[in-house]
Amino acid sequence: MKLPLRIRKKIETEETILAVAKRLFLEKGYSRVTVPEIADMANVSVKTVFNYFGSKEELAFREEILFCDRLVLHILSREKGQSIFDAFQDFVWNLIQSIDPENLIDSLPGFHPWMDDPILEQRYLQLWENYEKRISDSLQLQFERTGFDPILRVISCQMVTLLRTLGSKEFKEYLKPIPMALRYRALEKWILGSLELMSGIREYLLKLV
Numbered sequence: 665m666k667l668p669l670r671i672r673k674k675i676e677t678e679e680t681i682l683a684v685a686k687r688l689f690l691e692k693g694y695s696r697v698t699v700p701e702i703a704d705m706a707n708v709s710v711k712t713v714f715n716y717f718g719s720k721e722e723l724a725f726r727e728e729i730l731f732c733d734r735l736v737l738h739i740l741s742r743e744k745g746q747s748i749f750d751a752f753q754d755f756v757w758n759l760i761q762s763i764d765p766e767n768l769i770d771s772l773p774g775f776h777p778w779m780d781d782p783i784l785e786q787r788y789l790q791l792w793e794n795y796e797k798r799i800s801d802s803l804q805l806q807f808e809r810t811g812f813d814p815i816l817r818v819i820s821c822q823m824v825t826l827l828r829t830l831g832s833k834e835f836k837e838y839l840k841p842i843p844m845a846l847r848y849r850a851l852e853k854w855i856l857g858s859l860e861l862m863s864g865i866r867e868y869l870l871k872l873v
Contacts, residue, residue, distance in 0.1 A: 678716045681706045685723040689778035694724060721787050724778060728831075731773045732795050735827075736802050748803060749866040752823050753859055760855060765848040769839055774831015795824045819865050826858050 684706040688697045699720055703710045717723050735755055742751035763771045779788055799820035804813055829835055842850050 677706075677708065677712070681708065681713055681716055682723060682726055685720075686776075686778075689724060689776075694720075694778040694781040695783055721784065724784060725787065725791055728773060728791055732798060735795075736798055739799070739802055740806070747866055747869045748806065748819075749823075749862070749869050756826070756855060756859070760851065766844065768847055768851065769836050772831050772836060774828065775833040775836065780833070792824055792828050795827065796820050799823060815868075819869070822862055822865060826855075826862065829858075830855075 681702065685697070685702045688702060688705065697720075699713055700710050702720075702723070703713045706713070717726065722729075735752075738755045739748055739751050742748065759773070775788075778784075796817070797820075800813075800817045803809075803816040803820060807813075807816070809816065839847055839850065
């Protein structure tokens, strides 16, 4: 179904602001970019920018926030009888398969060059803490836990550790020396080994289905 024109224009405006912000962050660094500059380049007012994004920091992290939204939705809407771990595994493989091998490093979620700014260091750490909490809250909701369940929190932390490592600056640096023709295969091998290390989660969660 085609979206109403008003909604399409809002989506287009939001995407334009975000694309401009990302380009400026890459070209100049996060600290040297101002919201008025982003607004001017995007052909909108400063007020419009803040109507779509609560702060400049939100512009820097919007894609990662949406990534977490997609992960949580994928887990919550999994097929009947499928364990949460298997849903997580499917999400990871779908992510890897959607990436263009020739643009693999830049396409991985998580760390982007502008996030090296000291101003964003704490927010970057909070991003992953938020991932852990949101997945843990989803698990507790699914299994009708009324109070804090430390085991489910540990499980969510292990899932996030895989994603955090995958999207880290260090992992991207690890991939760079690998010839492009072999880089995608190296990534698949690492994902396979990491999921195998986490396989005990599946058995535990299957008991809760």
